[in-house]
Amino acid sequence: MQRQAMDPDWDDLRVFLAVARGESLSAAGRVLKRDPATVGRRIARLEEAMGAALFQRAPSGYGLTVAGERLLAHAEAVEQAVAQGVEALSGAADRLTGQVRIGAPDGCANFLLPRVCAGIRARHPGLDMQIVALPRVVNLSRREADFAITVSPPAAGRLTVQKITxxxxxxxxxxxxxxxxxxxxxxxxxxxxxxxxxxxxxxxxxxxxxxxxxxxxxxxxxxxxxxxxxxxxxxxxxxxxxxxxxxxxxxxxxxxxxxxxxxxRSYYLVRHAADARNGRLHRVGDMIAQGLRAEVARLEAMA
Structure with missing residues (x-):
């Protein structure tokens, strides 16, 4: 007789998301501040509780199985619900707090984003703004950042794309x-x-x-x-x-x-589709887009 799957708790899903995004136990361990062996045991326990293998183990890392892909969307929905619940209970409807990481090409990161991010944080001192300047496209699926600034709209992935300027x-x-x-x-x-x-x-x-x-x-x-x-x-x-x-x-x-x-050329603001209902990130994204439009216009007028 097939064993009925049990509902995982939020901490189990946090471990699952960390492994799915980091594609390894060690990467997940660094995010969760836990030993990789402990992360491995938690994944094994979750798979046993779910009655399905969630990852394919290979020397190159951990890849999601079909069951893992199905769970991913639900786990991200729970993650967003928890974040929104914490924000609502904190009474911070107007005050934005927490970490926001933006990945961008180095031209944008060097000459545009510092002023934009400093302005956002001046209005919301509880935010921790991080700029990742990379000579490549940031991988949002692996949660390398909350937002990516790109010069081409991505054609694949569970992403939402907004032209900035x-x-x-x-x-x-x-x-x-x-x-x-x-x-x-x-x-x-x-x-x-x-x-x-x-x-x-x-x-x-x-x-x-x-x-x-x-x-x-x-x-x-x-x-x-x-x-x-x-x-x-x-x-x-x-x-x-x-x-x-x-x-x-x-x-x-x-x-x-x-x-x-x-x-x-054009800049696009890209975010993970699962963040569409995250009110905090939606507000920050709007401020980033507005700030970049204004900063490009200001500097180009000086050139």
Whole structure:
């Protein structure tokens, strides 16, 4: 006779979510501040209580089974309900508290988000704002962050996507470089100058591949970080494409061929679909989007 599954308690589901997101007992243990062996025993106990295997064990990590995938959505719903209940009981309807982590490309993380996050926290001192600057797309399914800022809307995953704003880029160089370099009167003239940009095989989004836009065949000085590219430009080492919103931070940089060449890209705010009913994150997300729109407009007006 088949044994009837038992209802897990919230602590069991917390352990399950940590393993599902970290894909290993050790990663889950770090989040839960528990020994990995203890986490393993809790998962084994939960699987026994549920009467089903929730994970496939492999050398590469723990992957969800079909039963685990079904439980995941319900576990995340319980997580949101608990969070909303705590918020309601705390009497903090207007005050936002707790940790909020935002993953973003380093251009956005360096030049836009600090002012935006500082402004949000000034209004809500109980928030702990964290910015994760990564040269890749943040994995929300593994809960690396609560929000991701991306330059392309993701096409897969249980995610909600909101366009924040457009931003602009131009070909730039330091005035010291332009003072001695060969004249640049047409886009074809760029080929005679050293180009600064991304490391080609480390570009994580096609929207960041600017080389074809200027007809450059390669980069003389490259980095996967926008801040390093701006450092090369500050040293009068060549030409590069830079965000207009970054130019006020680097005195001496000048737009080149501004009347004939520019690029337009967009930022998107991405969050996990399970957070759609989380009132706290919804409010924070609205403030992030509004703040980024205002900051892009403010800095581009100064460029």
């Amino acid at each position: 457009d931003y602009h880029l131009h070909l730039v160089a330091h005035r010291d470089y332009l003072a001695t370099a060969r004249p640049i009167e047409r886009l074809e003239d760029v080929a005679a100058h050293p180009v600064i940009g991304y490391i080609p095989d480390m570009i994580f989004d096609a929207e960041l591949d600017y080389l074809a836009e200027i007809g450059a065949e390669g980069v003389a000085l490259a980095s996967n970080a926008v801040s390093v590219q701006l450092g090369f430009l500050r040293e009068a080492a060549g030409l590069g494409i830079a965000h207009d919103f970054s130019l006020p931070f680097v005195p001496g940089l000048q737009k080149v061929l501004a009347g004939t060449f520019s690029l337009t």
